[in-house]
Amino acid sequence: MATILADSAPNLDVPVPCSVSLDDVLMDAPSRAVEDHTTETAGEIKTEESQLDMFRSKAPSSPASGLWTTRRDGEVKLRLEQHGIGSEKPKTVHELFQESLRKYGDYFALASKKGDTWVKQTYKQYYEECRKAAKSFIKLGLERFHGVGILGFNSSEWFIADIGAILAGGFAVGIYTTNSPEACQYVAENCGANILVVENDKQLQKILEVQHKLPLLKAIIQYNEELKEKRPNLYTWSEFMGLGSDVPDSQLDKIIDSQKPNQCCTLIYTSGTTGQPKGVMLSHDNITWTALSAGHYVQLTEATEQQELVISYLPLSHIAAQMIDIWLPILFGAQVFFAQPDALKGSLIDTLREVRPTAFMGVPRVWEKIEERMKSVGTKFSALRRKVAAWAKDVGLQTNLKRMNGSSELPINFRIAKQLVYKKVRKGLGLDRCTKCYTGAAPITKETLEYFLSLDIPVYELYGMSESCGPHTISLPDSFRISSCGKEITGCQTMIYKPDSDGNGEICFAGRHIFMGYLNMEDKTREAIDEEGWLHSGDLGKHDKHGFLYITGRIKELIITAGGENIPPVPIEDAVKEAVPIISNAMLVGDKAKFLSMLLTLKCNVDGETGEPEDDLTPEAIAYCLKLGSKATKVSDIVGGKDKAVYAAIQKGIALVNEKATSNAQKIQKWVLLEKDFSIAGGQLGPTMKLKRPVVTKMYKDQIDQFYADVDNTSRNPLSK
Structure with a gap:
């Protein structure tokens, strides 16, 4: 493994992988997307009605149907604006x-x-x-x-x-x-x-x-x-x-x-x-x-x-x-440099080092695999090396968080760490001249974003859809927040439709990037584009007071409990994965039920040819088990034997997540570890690594039914069974 100098002391290293294994990543990635809100002034977000009025004034006076078509030879009325980039002359490819x-x-x-x-x-x-x-x-x-x-x-x-x-x-x-x-x-x-x-x-x-x-x-x-x-x-x-x-x-x-x-x-x-x-x-x-x-x-x-x-x-x-x-x-x-066909099985890092791109886009799983590999290598170094690496990462994270909030101060310890650590990390990853590192297509955890931020590699989120021709909002070096996907690109508008008391509502788009319609699908097109011409994303989100957009879930993914509470599952799932680093995938269930439960999978290696999850735990997962006092090296060791140390750690992590729940209805009452991780090959994940919830629900119906087989059972901790 390549190593990099981590301090003024000789031979102190922070690990950088020579060959990052990305074998279980098969992506397809959209996006999360960036300039000042064209619909905001002095940091204030316009209301739904004022945004609609603004769009009406810019939209053609012809019927809204002129903005979309489902015919292969159809034509649409372009959403031209009177000024700015939205007024640029239309052109063909x-x-x-x-x-x-x-x-x-x-x-x-x-x-x-x-x-x-x-x-x-x-x-x-x-x-x-x-x-x-x-x-x-x-x-x-x-x-x-x-x-x-x-x-x-x-x-x-x-x-x-x-x-x-x-x-x-x-x-x-x-x-x-x-x-x-x-x-x-x-x-x-x-x-x-x-x-x-x-x-x-x-x-x-x-x-x-x-x-x-x-x-x-x-x-x-x-x-x-x-x-x-x-x-x-x-x-x-x-x-x-x-x-x-x-x-x-x-x-x-x-x-x-x-x-x-x-x-x-x-x-x-x-x-x-x-x-x-x-x-x-x-x-x-x-x-x-x-x-x-x-x-x-x-x-x-x-x-x-x-x-x-x-x-x-x-x-x-x-x-x-x-x-x-x-x-x-x-x-x-x-x-444009073309990577090798086995890029996602390990060779991508070699291409990165050779090309040294100025801009790089990776879906969350790419960044997560790099992080996992670097952490795994780091466990093999001496206590002193790990201590120095931890010092550098702490300095990097704190400094970059302050920069994110507007500070321009670069303390001397940051400058030292940059020369001795961060520059070498970037070089080891092939990102030494990359000024634009992006992620999108699926949610990325706060932990992963902070990990790279600690190494002075800000990874900026983008958000958008195929229906918005890719990007709608983008984070920028001088305008980003952890867990936010930024602000709209110039010439585009966002509306939060029917926001609740917390400001959460459906995210809607307007602009010249909005698609023409779904081929031969008029009903679906009418569902997506409303009478005012707004594209309804199906995503739930909200703005903060500075106009940054945050994605909080999907409307179709909302869990509505028996008590009528609407619960977006993604934030809870992400919190569990952050609290318990050995967890690979988490899926919250409990629609129309009296309480929430969760399906969990463990981080494991993946077959490079088939994409099938293997029984062997990842090096990071094994290291985590060792810290807990467990000798487990396989998924079957933990699930088959109900490894007490690992199960206790999972329960502890879930308890911590439950402590932060906004209501009792949002607490996880039961959970189960599955014998196999989710994957594209297994059908549980889509091409962009998004969870196929209906498929998982059907596939694990027996386990889910078991959660609610006896709702009067007060023993909801799997350890007590």
Whole structure:
């Protein structure tokens, strides 16, 4: 393991992992998102009615239905404002790329690792490849407003297929690599896919299994690996790229010229945790304007000044990765480096060290895995080294918390710790020139945020949805709060709908980043966009007095007890995970019941190939057990034998959480440790690592029923059984 100097004393180290194992992370990440509230003045948040009045004054006078459509060839009325960034001239994806070419044509755009060498393409080459792909799509019969599904890991071919599909007049449609054949069929059928682009034989086999059910499918292209067998209408990437050589530029240009900013060009499919996936229709203006506003908000620099460097590894089937990896880089001329396909199994840290990005986005599980690994390595060092590391982290946390609250003072001990510790930590992680570290897509614990803050690595939260083209609020270096997802990006508005006495209500969005509608789903679209044009997120949240937004739960996740109390489960679950570090996942239950109970899982290793949780505890979990006096090294050691030390520690942690409960109804009365952790492979977690509560509830019905089998039983502590 690499080590870093931790103080003026020689050979005192703070651990940094050489190979962070991220094998159980398969993400898909949205976002949490940042400038001064356009709907606030002097730190005051406008009321619901005044916000509605403000939006009415800016919205077109035409019927609200003009703001959305569910037709594949539909057009919407753009939400233009009279002044500021919201009044910027709408443009298409092609117009955006053309403008970038004029500024960054000779700058490197894409970098792919071939062996030990980075093979790079300039923006001029990138654009020409996209045109070639567009011509080949036309040759293969891609129809206007029909899909090109892309199924595979991030690569230059993925980007080129995506943009090529748009230039050719079709829809770019990312498909989750974890999808079953049936799920792939649903997306392909729903978007009217004429062409599917797959990474390798594994993904190809999924499509071949359902190909006979896809009458609109005209061709399949495989961009990695050699074809194992030749089939009609199945092409290698090189074959595909040559197909359109006889398609005249004029034919492609005619299609490009016919495109409008208010037409759909991309479909993002929701993960379908509570039903069939919905096709989120994003217009050219959604993409080009959101990139403009968000990029300026986080102060990205243009390549002509200083080129930004980013690593592409998050699943591109999600809008967060597309915005960060494709659209923002084109607008600002950034250079994108593609991670290895096994990035989430351990190689990401090597790519980070090699590329040394200037901006980096990780879903919570990425940051958590890095934290876990660093803590695990730290347990192997001497008491003196650990003491010095603890000193440095305490100084870092206290100083950064004061900076967060407006202090500009940098005490001498912080400056010493920075030179001796923090800089080396950043270098060891490959983040030494990264000024923008972000997290989003799912809740992140306060503990993890404070851990990185203690090492002088602020991780800023973003918040948004596929339906908001990615970001809506973003935290900034000079404007952030722990556990807040920041303030709106410029030109966007937030309304807290029907707030309760504590200010909690449904978070609603307005702005040019709001999607066009769900493809072929009018009822769902009407549910999402109200008559005033506000997008209802389904998330619960509130503002503090400074205008920072805090997410407090999901409306559909609310637990309503038998006594009628509405309880958001996430804050309670997060509190338990923070109080008991060995807990991996926690799920609160008790809807319509007389009291709350909780399902718990333990932190364990994950099979790098299958993504299945293993029986072996993580090194951090084992170290935690040792502190308790337990010799457990496996989940089965604890659950099977009801390890008294661990069970007592869990009960103690839950008791501490209960002490802080705002009412008796919010206290956890019973809990159970499950034999296996939740996972994507097991079906309990979605692609963004979000908990699929209905699935878990059905899967563990017997355990949940047992909680309430005898409500008169006063013994609610599992240790007493």
